[in-house]
Amino acid sequence: MSRLAGQVALITGGGSGLGLAILRRFVAEGARVGVLERDAGRVAMLNAQYPDAVLAVEGDVRSFADNARAVEAVLARFGRLDCFIGNAAIWDHGATLVGRSGEELERGFDELFAINVKGYLLGAKAAAQALIESEGSIIFTLSNSAFYPGGGGPLYTASKHAGVGLVRQLAYELAPRVRVNAVAPSGMASDLRGAASLGQQDQRIMDTRSPEAISAILPLQFFPDPEDFVGPYVMLASRADNRTLSGVFINADCGLGIRGIRHVAGGLDL
Numbered sequence: 001m002s003r004l005a006g007q008v009a010l011i012t013g014g015g016s017g018l019g020l021a022i023l024r025r026f027v028a029e030g031a032r033v034g035v036l037e038r039d040a041g042r043v044a045m046l047n048a049q050y051p052d053a054v055l056a057v058e059g060d061v062r063s064f065a066d067n068a069r070a071v072e073a074v075l076a077r078f079g080r081l082d083c084f085i086g087n088a089a090i091w092d093h094g095a096t097l098v099g100r101s102g103e104e105l106e107r108g109f110d111e112l113f114a115i116n117v118k119g120y121l122l123g124a125k126a127a128a129q130a131l132i133e134s135e136g137s138i139i140f141t142l143s144n145s146a147f148y149p150g151g152g153g154p155l156y157t158a159s160k161h162a163g164v165g166l167v168r169q170l171a172y173e174l175a176p177r178v179r180v181n182a183v184a185p186s187g188m189a190s191d192l193r194g195a196a197s198l199g200q201q202d203q204r205i206m207d208t209r210s211p212e213a214i215s216a217i218l219p220l221q222f223f224p225d226p227e228d229f230v231g232p233y234v235m236l237a238s239r240a241d242n243r244t245l246s247g248v249f250i251n252a253d254c255g256l257g258i259r260g261i262r263h264v265a266g267g268l269d270l
């Protein structure tokens, strides 16, 4: 396991769920990893668990200064940056257009887009120069909601669709020096929270979804763990295994595209 030997990655939201699973696998593959994470306890846990291979920095992806500080800390400690992984995001717990007030949608839009879209843009901006120098890559975590309705409400679905545009435009702008791609997972057991502006900051995705309900809508019919999604990240980050992919979306969604998301609540009850 040394497909990423010598490489340095920076992951946002690396303290939990999918980001933590990617971190563990990247370290096992020989990489050193920086993390930008807003939860102070998770930052302390990572720095204690991985004193040599990981450097976790506390901060918020909505702030360009925090993104820049994380990149500077990684360069100071590890000397280079090969891969930026935009991953920190929040959900909307399926908040619907008709079920929420106009003011809630206004606030919810600003919060979801600030974290899920602006956070990725600002992280890419902070990392761009170092990635151009290393001829590295960017990987964004999107979602089945980047392609299909029914995996959230209009706020989350629109924010993940916006990520598709970000990948395409950055892949266009940063070629030929930097490859830009995305992984779009399906549901999994994580700590994914809702929007504070919608009163959902303490609500986890698995509080309102069951493993049975998720596996029932997935053609492959099982409930994935975060670890089940990390293989595509290793492949996209690896220089040996990925010389050719840029502007590509890996739909790691247990086959959802075969028939879309069926049999979940969310339509108008007429």
Ligand SMILES: NC(=O)c1ccc[n+]([C@@H]2O[C@H](COP(=O)([O-])OP(=O)(O)OC[C@H]3O[C@@H](n4cnc5c(N)ncnc54)[C@H](O)[C@@H]3O)[C@@H](O)[C@H]2O)c1
Residues within 6 Å of the ligand: 012, 013, 014, 015, 016, 017, 018, 019, 036, 037, 038, 039, 042, 059, 060, 061, 062, 087, 088, 089, 090, 115, 141, 142, 143, 144, 184, 185, 186, 187, 188, 189, 190, 191, 192, 193, 205
């Ligand atoms: N859980 C799912 O079912 C699912 C499905 C598809 C896609 N995803 C995507 O996977 C990615 C990772 O989410 P997860 O499910 O592992 O959730 P998670 O909550 O377990 O992990 C996200 C991490 O990001 C951090 N974070 C959140 N907002 C932040 C901010 N503003 N600044 C810095 N750090 C912040 C959190 O503290 C947390 O440690 C997200 O992009 C999410 O949209 C998740």
